[in-house]
Amino acid sequence: MSEFDILQIGSLIRKVRKESGLRLEDIADENISPATVSNIERGVPHVSMDKVMYLLEKLGLTMDDIPQILESEENELDRLKLRLLSIESMLDYADPNELLSLLNDLQLSDDHKYAAHVHYLRGKCYTKKPDWKKAEKCFLNAIRLSATNSYGRKDNIEARSFNDLGICYYFQNDLIQALQYTENAADAFNEDGEFKQLKHVINCNRARYLEKLGRFGEAMKVVNESWRYLHEMDNHTALHFYDIRVILLKRSKMYDEAIQYAKEGIELARLNSDNISLFYLWKSLGSTYLSMNELYNAEICFKSALTIGCPQSKNSLVEAYTKLSIVYIKQKNWIKAKELLDKAELLAKAANVVPAFFVYLVSGDFYKEQSNSVKAIELYEKALDLARKYNQKRLEHKVLFRLAQLKKNENKEEFAAYLENMYEVAVTLEKEMSDGGDYGDIL
Secondary structure (H helix, E strand, C coil), X not given: CCHHXXXXXXXHHHHHHHHCCCCHHHHCECCECHHXXXXXXXXXXXXXXXXXXXXXXXXCCCHHHHHHHHHHHHHHHHHHHHHHHHHHHCCCCCCHHHHHHHHHHHXXXXXXXXXXXXXXXHHHHHHXXXXXXXXXXXXXXXXXXXXXXXXXXXXXXXXXXHHHHHHHHHXXXXXXXXXXXXXXXXXXXXXXXXXXXXXXXXXXXXXHHHHHCCXXXXXXXXXXHHHCCHHHCCHHHHHHHHHHHHHHHHHCCCHHHHHHHHHHHHXXXXXXXXXXXXXXXXXXXXXXXXXXXXXXXXXXXXXXXXXXXXCCXXXXXXXXXXXXHHHHHHCCCHHHHHHXXXXXXXXXXXXXXXXXXXXXXXXXXXXXXXXXXXXXXXXXXXXXXXXXXXXXXXXXXXHHHHHXXXXXXXXXXXXXXXXXXHHHHHHHCCCCCCCCCCCCCCC
């Protein structure tokens, strides 16, 4: 009898035992121990077939019953798997509360073959709400259960859960933990399992987090290693790599190459009607032109991005509005700049801390450029409160420098206090800030 058959029979025995309301101890006797029953149910290889036959007999089954029962069981599992696929397909379209209700209606126990998959889907639902703590709990349960479940490994549930845990922490501004979970996902990925694209998604997320952490060399290494597999990726993942490459080239001030890859990516996204990627690539191209101080081209790019829109990400919309406002500030077009900053501030209430900080910082610059230091300081203080609340030392250092600039000639005592705070923050930073331009190391 093959190991696959043993796994099937073990699962069947567990199901029959539980349906009969029996514990392991209830079915054990002087001929078969609870540990042996457990081993049989888990499909442990090399268990004596005599013990298997004995256990079947105790449950009122014979080997002749097995094929028909297993066929019925497989049909039931096939229907359940289709149901799970349906729920997963609806994640971007349906109310997550309705999907959670559907998952709860399945009433699967944790020893069910698809239990890890159900916990994973629950986690995905909670990320849509978003409820990061509940999502994390579900993903950790999925990881725990998949470790003892051959299906979980085959379907890469463990790797998928680690990857989504990374995303949860990314949106909670913990890039270190986001990167760690993504590394765990890479380690857990089963090359022989399902979801082959997951490998590329994991590497894409890894590069993104490294870039956000200012570890540009490591991020570019991941991008370069993945680039040779671009033909294996689905178009959406490939386009994410284009976007990260453009950002990294811009960070390195390799502007001509950044523009080249951005335009290549835009054409690919256009041909595939991928509006989300079009938004990101136009935004990244605009950021490149802004870093070059080519304001006319930057304006075209940011306007293109905003015309396309990105309803899935308030963070990115805030960034696009704010960066276009920088164009207008540099052009001293105060009316347009203020209009965009107002839109960005309204959206920032539902955005990540970094884009919200960015809005306050640029708004402060807006008033500083008009010699309204009182209003500028008010907005810089809001940015400072936000940076301190979320322990964003890099951002805190940036806004303290601006406040010190304003106070230098106005109030020597406050100027000295800001300088002292800057020094204290600088001591806690593990490395120097990136050289990506005035706003480059924020977004």
